[in-house]
Amino acid sequence: MRKVLVLGGTQYFGKKLVQKLIENGNEVTIATRGTKSDPFGENVKRLVIDREKKETMVAAFEGKEWDLVYDQSCFSPMEAKDTADALKGKVRRYIFTSTQAVYEFGTQHVEGNFNAYTYPVTYKSRKDYPGYEGYKEAKRASEAVFHQLGYFEVVSVRFPIVVSEDDYTERLKFHVDKVLSGQPIGIPNPDLRYSFIHADEAASFLLEIGYSDLEGPINPGSAEDISLRELVEKIARVANKEVILENSTDTGIVSPYALPGSWSIDTSLAAGLGYVFTDLNQLLGQLIKYYIKQYN
Structure with a gap:
């Protein structure tokens, strides 16, 4: 049985992901601010954290280890760094929910059109990234932190518009x-x-990519x-x-x-690896x- 930590997981396709993880026999822990109810009952363990307060993550993760982490709730490079530091040595594989917004405006972007491994990082908090432009920059810098630190095997999943x-x-x-x-x-x-991508397929893709040995960025979707x-x-x-x-x-x-x-993406890498989308x-x-x- 794999031990899986989901940061977030109580909203939209993150919630769908948690349900799929449970159904696939994983031992699931969700870590949130604890302000929203969830439908998982006794099927998950729960931790209370604040992504903007490193000390809450250090305390919550103390003495624990997981095989895999799904990050659904990171919105700044400072949060990325603090979370990575708190989980260093406690997890091997890290799946970061990113976005096609890391690319400049344009069509049919391939993964190489944004290089998180060389992107310069300035550590700021989420309040420093207002609006669409702020969102783009926050996700770019967050990807860069996870990939450049090298603490884990990292996959950045660059989702298009999610619908359902x-x-x-x-x-x-x-x-x-x-x-x-x-x-x-x-x-x-x-x-x-x-x-676009359907929310159910977004959750299924996250589930499956966790079982893979892929590292780096990938574009899923139709x-x-x-x-x-x-x-x-x-x-x-x-x-x-x-x-x-x-x-x-x-x-x-x-x-x-x-x-x-x-904003559109080329999904041929995912298709070439056998992933199928509607x-x-x-x-x-x-x-x-x-x-x-x-x-x-």
């Missing part, structure tokens, strides 16, 4: 609801392109990307409605996917139909 029927952000649902209600959607640049224009036109076709696009950033109508640039057209089609049914 139970997506708490409701970003895809926003577009479906606007089309169905005949309201305009604000998209200043409808030709920006994005990559192989294709899609523009915002193509996305809302697809919604309109499925719903048999007209879509109203506006060149607007007004609150209330602006698309939550209307970022400053495209075709993007099928993935989005299923979700659009689900949200239409929920709306009606």
Whole structure:
């Protein structure tokens, strides 16, 4: 039985990961601030930590060891360093949930387009990284800390946009609801392109990558990307409605996917290793139909 520590694991696909770990016979410990309930009952052990207070992690991890760590809750290089120091010598393999946001805006990024092994690190806390630009920088620097310290075998999983029927952000649902209600959607640049992955497949990928011997960065997700224009036109076709696009950033109508640039990834490395993800057209089609049914 493997001993697995999950930092976070009480929200969205992190919660799905924990459930899969339990079902696969692992001894699971989740480490969180202890402010949210979880559905795992006696199937997990629990530790209370604060990622911004190193002393809480040192105390919580004292005298313990794990085979594998999944990090779902790191949002600054200072947190990365403090966590790595607290776990040094206590774990062999470390799976860091990162993001396609480590890349510059653009399409079909391959893993080598951002090198965490050489990226310069300035140690800052999460409050020093506001907005999208801050998020990008925080994740880049966090990756760099884990890979450059060399304390563990590290995998940085650079997820694209995660979607599912139970997506708490409701970003895809926003577009479906606007089309169905005949309201305009604000998209200043409808030709920006994005990559996606289903939350269940994100959790399954994390589970499987933990059993592998891969080290370094990897891009999981559906192989294709899609523009915002193509996305809302697809919604309109499925719903048999007209879509109203506006060149607007007004609150209330602006698309939550209307970022400053495209973000999409090349997933051929993961595919070449045998990992399979749902075709993007099928993935989005299923979700659009689900949200239409929920709306009606």
